[in-house]
Amino acid sequence: MSVISLLFFLTLHHGFLLASPAVDQFTFDGFAGANLLLDGTAEVTADGLLMLTNGTTLLKGHAFYSSILRFHAAASTPRSFSTAFVFGILSEYADISSPGLAFVVSKSSNFSTALQSQYMGLANAANNGNASNHFLAVELDTVVNAEFGDMSGNHVGINVDGLKSVVADNAGYYDDGTGAFRNMSLLNRTAAQVWVDFDALTSLVNITMAPLEVPKPKRPLLSATVNLLSVIQDEAYVGFSSSTGVVSSRHYVLAWSFRMDGLAPPLNTQKLPGLPFTIPKRSSKMLKILLPIASAALVLALAITVIVIDRRRRKYAELKEDWETEFGPHRFSYKDLFHATNGFCDERLLGIGGFGRVYKGVLPASGTVVAVKKVSHESRQGMREFISEVVSIGQIRHRNLVRLLGYCRRKRELLLVYDHMPNGSLDKFLYDHSMPVLSWSQRLGVISDVASSVLYLHEDWEKVILHRDIKASNVLLDADMNARLGDFGLARMYDHGTDPHTTHVVGTMGYLAPELGHTGKASKASDVFAFGVFMLEVACGRRPISQDEHGDHFLLVDRVVEHWREGTITDAVDPRLRGDFAVQEASFVLTLCLLCSHPLPSARPGIRQIMQFLDGNTPLPELSEAHRSVNMLVLMQNQVVLNSHSLPSTVAGNISDIPGAR
Template identity: 55%
Template sequence: MFLLMLLFLCRLFPELGASSNEVDFAFDGFLGANLSMDGTATITPEGLLRLTNTTKLLKGHAFYPPKVRFKSPPDGGVLSFSSTFVFGIVSGNRDLSGHGIVLALTPTKDLGGATATQYMGILSTSNNGNSSNHIVGVEVDTIQNPELGDINANHVGIDINSLRSVASNPAGYFSDNDDGQFKNLSLLSGEPMQLWLDYDGEKMQLNVTLAPMGVAKPRIPLLSATIDLSAIIFAEMYVGFSSSSDPFQTSHYILGWSFRVNGQARALNLSKLPPLPKITIGKKSSKSWTPWLSSASAVIFLGAVAVIVLIMRRRIKFSELVEEWELQYGSQRFSFKDLYKATNGFGEEELLGAGGFGKVYRGVLPSSKLEIAVKRVSHDSRQGMKEFIAEIVSIGRLRHRNLVQLLGYCRRKGELLLVYDFMPNGSLDKRLFYQGGEAVLSWNQRFRIIKGVASGLLYLHEEWEQVVVHRDVKASNVLLDGDLNGRLGDFGLARLYDRGSSMKTTHLVGTTGYIAPELAKAGKANTVTDVFAFGVFLLEVACGRRPIEPSAPEEEVVLLDMVLASWTRGAIWDAGDPTLLGEYPAEEMELVLKLGLLCCDPLPAARPSMRRVMQMLERDVPLPEFSSNYLNSNMLALLHNEALHEQWASFPSASISVSLLSGGR
């Protein structure tokens, strides 16, 4: 009788009948499933495992609760294992999406220190790529991140301790019915798809296969890699899913999941899987109400009037300017009401900074508790606002660890609000020029910040899908995250261009001290004018002073003049920041100062590209021997004749380079 009961329980709950080495479970939908979940992960009433919702910039995890044994004693070899799951990614925009899903083997279920966005809630900027992570994952990703080596914005990858995949391929499958022809799949289609993961412990072969739900598992896998997992995973690991939301409103779903050690994962019963929600784009719910009054009660009438007045006042207070063409950017648009609440009514206690551009406030979004920075700038309803907002939304798609994430915007009459990630250590210029009790940035910290900003500019100029000209590179626009990494921010003046197209900007913008000579003359910004501003940035970080100091001695008013003078007398190190007390490698200080002069050359053709700048900072190529054109009398005469004389008036006692650096906003 006991044996019959045991056999019955084993058939009802197969995982009870397996040894610890043979975990075997299957979920055809997740109603009643015992999963360990955190963050935004939840099980819907229909039985879907929903990892993320449309709340921005959060993460969700769902794990099989007990640890799974992946190694067999005594030799500790990795056992074969297999898994399959059906997933769906539902976005409010067919072209824009949050990040994807990772099926992962992890040593812990506690991933609280992981980052959302491109790290998909599984890793972070501080530990991505560390061998101590002991993480194996398969990702389906819908955003291309060049810093992580993503091949496109619609791919599947195998991840080992890093979100930089060891193997990846565009999403699709090799059809058995069409002689192995490859068929593309769009992960953003809103249609369910099935993924199979198979690891052969003896051959150390990891295969990943993808197909639309209902299509039999293709014979040819999408990805196949030989990977020895023995040094990567522990004897016992957790297995589960991780995902994260993004500024773009996206939900990530798992419809069904099976997993087995020492055998083939059980096939899912596709007919029992809950359906995905249908995609609805650009629809807004509306509620109508019809006021009615009773002539029998003046009290009700007066009360209704009072309520209407209060509602109208509240609507006016939180009113926004929304035009029909903006509806397509719904996922990037914040409500003024949310930003008002987040910043405590834009209270003075939340003010981070102010200037000619407007004011910046710290805030905490009421729904997600995400810390943000909100920049309020004035604007008019001039022609071109549609194109400007389109560029703001496109810039929101930029992904790089050395760029401040632009999360979205809000528009009111006469006002534009730009929403960014909050950087806890503020702007670099405050750490350079107003320590206020803060420790002086060491040379190692400064050099890391310099290389970070250079990497971010290289991404903007050459590695993203379009060319992005920042147009306002300077220390005050470099923000410091919690680890004092430099992140280039403030994309309010940035412009996007298709590769190979002409850059037609003719309106002079920028900041005094950072404007290239040809920009002051013609007003045409391009990547080379960004390089000039970056050169000035190099000098101010190394020297610890602003590009122009009107109160300094005449020969030191312009930072570029001061560094040139030190260089010509063979003592370029004299220009270094005295607060560093000489505690820096002399060759690195010399490299940064000379590279700054090279980037600031008055001839645009003489300036290096940001790729070459990165190569020189990384010591992959040597700094070339050069003689600054500022020391060429014939060149100075030519520049003197062609430059705008009104630009020189501010500093009549300074040298020629003052006129070349003193362009206004």
């Protein structure tokens, strides 16, 4: 072969090498040193975990493979692809979370205009579902959002250009041996694996998942036909998106593989970094045998000594700290409270609240009947709520506030002692049909009593106290059916004329003012909003959020606004009253309710002005048409339409005892 021929051959061969397609494949068994496009809260930890959200509420994070991939072959036909990844979700609470995470195939890696919470960092209220979004997403969602038709708070969905799933199913897998469906919890704090396979010939997307120790099941969890050509057109990025709502959660990806035109490479699950809060591994059998033998004599001697000397002392042991001297009211001995409640037996149980159990007791020395709230030591917020309640109401006295008589502390038990309210909580009379129906005059009396208590907290005491959880279940009725506001576990106290500097959303879904979702700052106006919803609850005999037989959720505020628009506002009054009320008076009360629950804080009256309205000293202003927007604003704040059978109702801390928000 001549030199010229050889040079021509080498040049031609080199050209073929340059023109041959790249292998669109990668594998990350851990992400240490991985070249990824990260934004928002996303980061690679020192242990090699891809952390999409870091526990901060109401933020978003994205992570994409650094190179754009070509999803269409010649003649504009789509290419098949396959991916596998291992993920884990760690929530502050065992049964509620922020929305989960999503695997995304997107024309763009820029999601700067997307919202957090229920929008998962993929879309916003204006463009959700628009074809211009150009993304295919597989969501692993831990929150129910009725706005998007979610089926449960533990589901997997295939989404195109928006957050409403094309198809969805509960998280789980089909057992290859029996064919039976096995449920999986997305919130069980353990890692799990997901496979996403797209067949270009059938345009079918298959989603499969399983626990880490289970091989890929043969039957997919769900499938959907997707026209990938119209969704992402040609080139696209692949990666993950996640966001947080009002519950502190962290979303992790532990490993990831991807391949065009073939099955994704298998992941080496033996090399994966561990999740931060996994259950400790069991110690070896050798350690279990040797350690007890080596220390048996010493442990036995110490145990006998402790039991003999300290048994009785520890039974009634208490704690006392410096702050109690300044703020604490009368202190009871644990021994007296133990005997007063007959050992906190179930026969003395009055009810179970968000932060513990309440027992009826009779003090041995005086014979006084009391209510003893025993805060659960399992509650991470327990100590903080206990201190808040003692500090807030340990020194205040008002006829319409439940009086705190004293308290007691033990190492793992927190107890508060109150006046006993013979008729229990107001919500029993509103929702338990076996109880007598409250008359209209009794309801007006309850509203006036609670308004008087809020006025005292906001204006008339030496400091401002924001209750932050005004609702029917926190209002108790004495022997004469007078209402008293109680449960100050979420209260915030500050000096008059200063800013409370609240940074966490707390309260109960349905009572939260719209601005709390944006500012996180409680105020007198947010207490007034909750009081307005409470008044509606009393007048209408309905809960703030209700569910019909089809599973759709409705806001009570929205129902009353619709009646107001139609000129039939008194139709919203509790039907159990059978019309036994003054129409003009009912119209006045319901209009005042809507003014108090106005979406704009500046448009709500202050509590002193509310008292003047109720006393007839000031005429009620006309209701503004701005209430047309109340439904959207309240829905955006609450983040989640509660499923009353699966989610608790109170939010605190980052949020304590709540439902998450999508």
